[in-house]
Amino acid sequence: MSSLLRDHWRTSTFRLAVFFGILFALGNVALLGSIYWQISVYLEHHVDSSIMTMSSNFRDGDSAKTLEEVNDALAYDLRKTNIIGLFAADGTVIAGNMKSLPQTLPIDGEVHLHSYPEFMQYRETRPVPPKYAGVARIAARRLSNGELLVVGRDFTELLEIKAIVLRTLVVSGAVILLLGWATGFALSIRPLRRINAIRETSRRIVRGELSLRIPASERHDELDMLAIIVNLMLDEIERLLTEVKGVTDNLAHDLRTPLTRLRLLLQRAQLQAAPDIPLQRMLDQALTETDSLLGRFRALLRISEIENLQRKAGFSKVDPRDVLLQIADLFEPLAEEKAVTLALQYVATDSIQADAELLFEGLSNLVDNAIKFTPTGGKVTIRLSQSDGVPRIDVIDSGCGIDIEERDQVLQRYYRGNSRRENDGHGLGLSIVAAVMQLHGFSLKFQDCDLGTHITVFCGDIASNSGI
């Protein structure tokens, strides 16, 4: 699941959608913030002007009159939103609904925003949820007789509006972000599916199916444009590879004819020369060298023959056990001659779809190599088992083994058979094995082992472990 999310996150569509989601959320903040600001400015202005009016309405200069007016004003304030307090010069309460004179309130006749629970009793009587501490707009001025007149109005509704705006912001922001995320996810499903198709195609191309091309849709969108470019490149690569392969094949083919004649001449010379002269030994060596050259060219051509074979043509149901029994029978004398133990272990397995002759040829090369590289007294084990739902063939020898770095090289040659190694055997022999296995869709793997070489053939499609 996390990898799926990661895949989606990597698509530009998804990122774009999420980016727009965030952008809309920010716009939302700006919009609601501006509404809040406008409302608060308007309310402030409205409240302040009425406070100023109210404050100036109280008579200055006549203490008894002022006191009476204060009491009247409170009596008529049915909504109980007004704050009025009359204090003596030393700050003691004379009249009004305030408990005490707020210490921090500047006495300058201007309106200030002030929290008021410490001096208000009104709030307790109002049925307002107590979660807001309560603020008020208050103005205080000194009367001519030295008394202090404080007039104000409850302004807690501003906090309420602020809370409403914040709530709206959170909810709508979440919805917008969620929508953006979901849209991005939905929109990136299709590109991802296409990327997966491209990935699958590329994987098969890397495995050697060079004629495949990356699928492009009719929409000619950016992925299609890319696919078309890559396909053009693949065309060119395939053309070049075929050309190179063709040149190699032709060369191998052309060289075989004169080599075959050379061999015949050497052979005739050997028959005509008197026996037991040093020339005979030289001719023998020349023949051996010619045979080795011919063998190498034959193998090269054989590899490209196998690679060019029509896939699955001539495939039939084959019991791998039968093939291995024949191989053991064929190679047993060779192993015996080298004093190498050749063991065949098998259990009943599924049958496989294969070209029996090619499979025999491929596996023969594996066993041949194993015997060739195992010293006298060593052991070669061929093991057939059922693993991961497919038949599995292991060829294990106690020979010199292949270095880990070298394995990579050998494995790379699995894909192209045009390698030439100084050393007989592991080079082209394994390339033939690889070509056969690739034709069958079987996978080859070197296993780690302390001694010798351990190669496994999985006769079927197990989870691929290739790089892409």
Add this chain to the structure above:
Amino acid sequence: MTTALGPRILTIEDDQATAEEIRTELAGRGFRVDVVADGHLGLDRASNGAYDAITLDRLLPGLDGLSIVKRLRAAGVETPVLMISALSDVDERVRGLRAGGDDYLTKPFASDEMSARLEVLLRRRKSPELALKLRIDDLEIDLIERSVHRNGIELELKATELRLLEYMMRNAGQILTKTMIFEAVWNYHFDPYTNLIEVHMARLRKKIDLPGLAPLIHTKRGSGYIFGARP
């Protein structure tokens, strides 16, 4: 057929170098060789049945090798045909043999391999019946009882060794190349690369050619093996 003059061979081959190679090799073995380079002409010549064997190129101008062999067989001409082709894969071989060819050789070939195959075809034509008891010199093989006796002594042979021996005895006196042996005994058509056939032969030899008795399996240097009392 006059053996004194040697068998008559028709070579249908458009590549001059190859044709000349075949002619030289076969003439050297006392064969009389006619070379034809065109498919239609080749079919005409082959149809009158005056030849003991035919080497037939697969790709020819006029009429291709497969059609020639099909038409010959359809017309009831049973002259043995050795198909020679640059097309070497198994499918091509199967197609060639199915069309009526008797053997299939891939270009380029060693001339001695070609003549060895041709001689086996010629001989097979002379004795087509499959005897179930074979005897050569003092070696006897009973294919029903699957028993082998040399000079009256019973020999223990494994199944593969028995098949190998049977093939060699049926083609006694002929040069048998390693490729021919691998194809006939194991029925596989690829190059076994190593000295597999040699070790099989060495093992058979150890069992057959007992000390004190004249050897029956002879190595023909560079080309293959001959079975018989004399090489």
